[in-house]
Amino acid sequence: MTEVHKRFGRLEVLKGVSLRVAKGEVVVVLGPSGSGKSTLLRSINGLETIDSGSIVVDGLKVHDSRETLYRVRQLTGMVFQQFNLFPHRTVLQNITMAPMHVQKKSRQEAEEIARRLLHKVGLPDKADVYPSKLSGGQQQRVAIGRALAMNPKVMLFDEPTSALDPELIKEVLDVMKDLAKDGMTMIVVSHEIGFAKEVADKVLFLDQGLKVEEASAEQFFRNPTHERTKLFLSKILL
Amino acid sequence: MHNLNFSVLLEYWPAIVAGLQMTIKISALSILCGTLMGLAGALAKVSRLRLLRAAGVLYVEWIRNTPLLIQILFIYFGLGVFLPLTPFTASVFALSLFSGAYITEIIRAGIESIQKGQREAALSLGMTDRQAMFLVILPQAVRRILPPLVGQFISLTKDSSLVSVIAVSELTYVAKNIVTVTFRAFEVWLAIAGFYFVLSFALSYSIRNLEYRLARSD
Numbered sequence: 001m002t003e004v005h006k007r008f009g010r011l012e013v014l015k016g017v018s019l020r021v022a023k024g025e026v027v028v029v030l031g032p033s034g035s036g037k038s039t040l041l042r043s044i045n046g047l048e049t050i051d052s053g054s055i056v057v058d059g060l061k062v063h064d065s066r067e068t069l070y071r072v073r074q075l076t077g078m079v080f081q082q083f084n085l086f087p088h089r090t091v092l093q094n095i096t097m098a099p100m101h102v103q104k105k106s107r108q109e110a111e112e113i114a115r116r117l118l119h120k121v122g123l124p125d126k127a128d129v130y131p132s133k134l135s136g137g138q139q140q141r142v143a144i145g146r147a148l149a150m151n152p153k154v155m156l157f158d159e160p161t162s163a164l165d166p167e168l169i170k171e172v173l174d175v176m177k178d179l180a181k182d183g184m185t186m187i188v189v190s191h192e193i194g195f196a197k198e199v200a201d202k203v204l205f206l207d208q209g210l211k212v213e214e215a216s217a218e219q220f221f222r223n224p225t226h227e228r229t230k231l232f233l234s235k236i237l238l
Numbered sequence: 239m240h241n242l243n244f245s246v247l248l249e250y251w252p253a254i255v256a257g258l259q260m261t262i263k264i265s266a267l268s269i270l271c272g273t274l275m276g277l278a279g280a281l282a283k284v285s286r287l288r289l290l291r292a293a294g295v296l297y298v299e300w301i302r303n304t305p306l307l308i309q310i311l312f313i314y315f316g317l318g319v320f321l322p323l324t325p326f327t328a329s330v331f332a333l334s335l336f337s338g339a340y341i342t343e344i345i346r347a348g349i350e351s352i353q354k355g356q357r358e359a360a361l362s363l364g365m366t367d368r369q370a371m372f373l374v375i376l377p378q379a380v381r382r383i384l385p386p387l388v389g390q391f392i393s394l395t396k397d398s399s400l401v402s403v404i405a406v407s408e409l410t411y412v413a414k415n416i417v418t419v420t421f422r423a424f425e426v427w428l429a430i431a432g433f434y435f436v437l438s439f440a441l442s443y444s445i446r447n448l449e450y451r452l453a454r455s456d
Contacts, residue, residue, distance in 0.1 A: 047358055074364035084359035088377050098363035101373060143359075150363060 013039045015209040016053065021154075021202075026186045028196040028217070031206035032232065037189045040206065041156050044187065045076045058153055074102065077147030081159040083139040085131040085146070091118070092127040095146045103150065110149070117145035121175050137168030141175050148179075155179065157188040193236060197221055205229050246422045247429050250412075257412030258433055264329050264408060265395040265437075271334035272394065273387075276341025281371070283346045294342065301339035307400055309336055314404040329401035329408075337394045344386045348379030381452050388445045392438045399434070409433060 013036045021027050029037045042048045044055055046062050046069045055062040057072045086094050095117060096110035105113075118124050121141040131139055140160055147155060157176065161169045173195050180186060180199045190196070196203055196217055203220040205213040205228075213220065213229045224230050247254065282294035301309070313335075314328035323331070352375050360370035402411035413430040417423050 045362055047362065070364055070366065073362060076362070078359075078362035080355055080359060082353075082355050084353075084355040086356065086359070086374055086378075088381070097373060098365065101369055102364040146363070 013209050014043075014050075017206070017209070017211050018053075019204060019211070019214070021185060021187060023153075023185055024183045025201045026180045026184075026188065026199050027202045027204060028200040029187065029189045029204045029206060030191070030196070030232070031212075034208070035206040036209040037206050038158055041158050041187060041189050044154075044156055045073050045078055047078075074150055075152055076154045076156055077144075077150060077152035078156045079140070079143050079147055079158065079160045081162050083131075083136070083143045083163070085139055085143055087131055090128050090130055091123070091134070091142050094131065094142060095149045098146070099149050113149050114145070117148050118142075120148075120178070121145045122171070135168060136164045137171045140164065140172045144172075144175055144179070154185045154187065157186065157190065159189055159191070161190065161192060191236070193221075205232065207232075240424075242425060243422060244425050244429070246416065246420045246425060250416045250420075253412050253416065254409070254429075254433075257407060257409040258437075260406065260408040261395070261398055261410075261433075262437070264326070264333065264401065264406065265391075265398050267330045268333035268337060268394055268398065269391050271330065272337035272341055272390075275334055275338025276345050279338060279342030280345035280349060283342065284349055286367075298339045298342050301336055306332070306336050306397055307403065310401055310404060325401070325404045325406045328404060329398070329406050333394060333398060333401070336397070337390055340390050340393075341387065344383050344390060345379065348383035349375055351382055352378050381449075384445065384449050384452070388442055391445075392441055395437055395441065396434055 017036070017040060019027070019040075029040065031037045039048055043050050044057065044062065050063055058075050060068045060072050060075070062069060062072045085091075086097070089097065092111065092114050095114035096107065099105045099110040099113060100107060115124070115127065118127055121144055123138060123141055123145075126134065126138065126142070131142065134142065144155075144160075160176070161172050164172065169192070173192060176186070176188070176195070177199055188195070188200075200217040203213075203215060203217050204211060205220070205224075205226075207228055213224060213226050215224070220229075221233070224233060279294050279297055282290040283298075285291055285294075310329070310332040313332045314323060314325065317323060318328065349371075356374050356378065357370050360374040361367075365373065398408060399410035402408060402414060405411065409430055413426050417426050420426070
C-alpha cells in the first residue's frame with residue numbers, strides 16, 4: 001500500500017499512508033477515532049474507493065478494475081464491528097453462501113468446510129440456529145468462520161470486539177490468536193492493547209490521516225518515538 | 239315503501255359467479271405482473287446507472303400522479319388504436335402498470351431499510367452487486383415490506399372494479415347489468431360490496447399466515 005489518499009468531500013481522511021504487510025504478519029492499527037484507520041482497512045478490499053496512490057494485494061491492484069476488485073475480495077476476508085451476519089439464513093448457510101455462489105462449490109463441499117470452521121471457532125453445535133439466537137461473541141466467531149470459508153490469504157478485522165460486552169471479548173480474541181498462530185496474515189483495527197502486545201508483529205499508529213508511527217509491538221509499547229504516540233498510550237494504558 | 243328482495247341474487251347467481259371469477263383472474267394476474275414491474279422499478283431506482291434511476295422516477299411519478307380511470311381509458315381506447323388489445327389484456331396491463339408504480343416505492347423503501355453492513359458483508363465475501371441484492375438484501379427486505387405489499391394487493395383487487403368501464407365482465411360490470419334489468423340496486427350493490435370484502439379479507443388473512451412463517455427466523 002503506497003501513498004494512499006482518500007477524501008470525503010473536503011475532508012481528507014487519509015493523507016498519504018503507506019504500509020507493507022508481509023505474508024504471515026499480524027499488524028495492529030491503533031489511533032484515535034477519526035484517524036482514518038477504518039477507512040484504511042476498508043480501502044484494502046475496495047469497500048472504499050481511493051483518490052490517489054495504490055493498494056496491491058497479492059500482486060493485484062485493488063482499484064484497477066471490477067475484475068481485480070472481485071478477485072481481491074476473494075483473497076481477503078473481512079470481519080466487521082457489527083458482525084453483519086445474514087439474519088435470514090442459519091449459521092451454516094451464512095458460511096456456505098459465498099463458497100457456493102462465488103466459488104461455485106457444491107453444497108456438500110461447502111458444508112464440509114463450514115462444519116470444520118464452526119469446529120475451529122468453537123461452535124460446532126450451532127450450525128442450524130439463526131444468528132439472532134446467538135450472543136454477540138458467538139455471532140462474531142461465526143462471522144470469522146464465514147470469512148475464512150473463502151480460504152482468504154489476508155484477514156481484515158475492523159474493530160471486531162468494539163460492539164461486544166466485556167465478558168465476550170476474550171472468546172473472539174482467542175479465535176483471532178489461534179488464527180495468528182496458524183500463520184494467517186492479519187490486519188487488525190482494534191483498541192485491544194493486550195492483543196496487540198501479545199500477537200502483533202507490527203503496530204501502526206494513525207492520527208488525522210497520517211501514519212505517526214510504525215514499529216514492532218515491543219518497540220511501540222516500550223519505547224515509542226513520537227510525542228503523539230506517547231500521549232495516546234498514556235491515555236489508554238492507565 | 240320499497241320491499242327488499244334478495245332473491246334476484248339467486249336468479250343471477252351464475253352470472254355473479256362468473257363475474258367473481260373474472261375479478262379474481264384479473265386481480266391475480268395484475269398482482270403477479272405488478273409485483274414484477276415493481277421489482278424492476280425498484281431495482282432501477284437503486285441502480286448505479288443514472289439513466290435507469292431517471293426511468294424509474296419517471297415511471298413512478300407519471301403513474302402516481304394521474305387517475306387510474308384515465309390510465310385504463312387511455313390504454314384501452316388510446317393504445318388500442320395501435321395495439322390489438324382486448325378489454326381483458328388492457329385491464330391487466332393498466333392495473334399492473336398502476337400497482338407496479340406503488341410497489342416500486344414499497345420495494346425500494348424495503349431495500350433501503352436494510353443496513354448497509356449487509357451489502358458490505360456480501361461484497362467483502364466476493365459477491366457481485368447482483369448476488370448481494372438477490373441473496374442477501376431482497377430476502378430480508380421482503381419480510382419487512384409484506385404488510386404494505388398486501389395493502390397494495392388489496393387496493394388492486396378493489397381497484398379492479400374500475401375496468402368495468404371498458405366492458406370487462408367482472409364483478410362490477412355484471413352487477414351493473416343486473417341492476418339495469420332488475421332495478422334492485424340496494425340488494426345487488428350491497429351483495430357485491432360483500433364479495434369484495436370477502437376477497438380482500440381472505441387475501442390479507444392468507445398473507446398474514448405467510449408472514450408468521452417467515453418471521454420464525456427473527
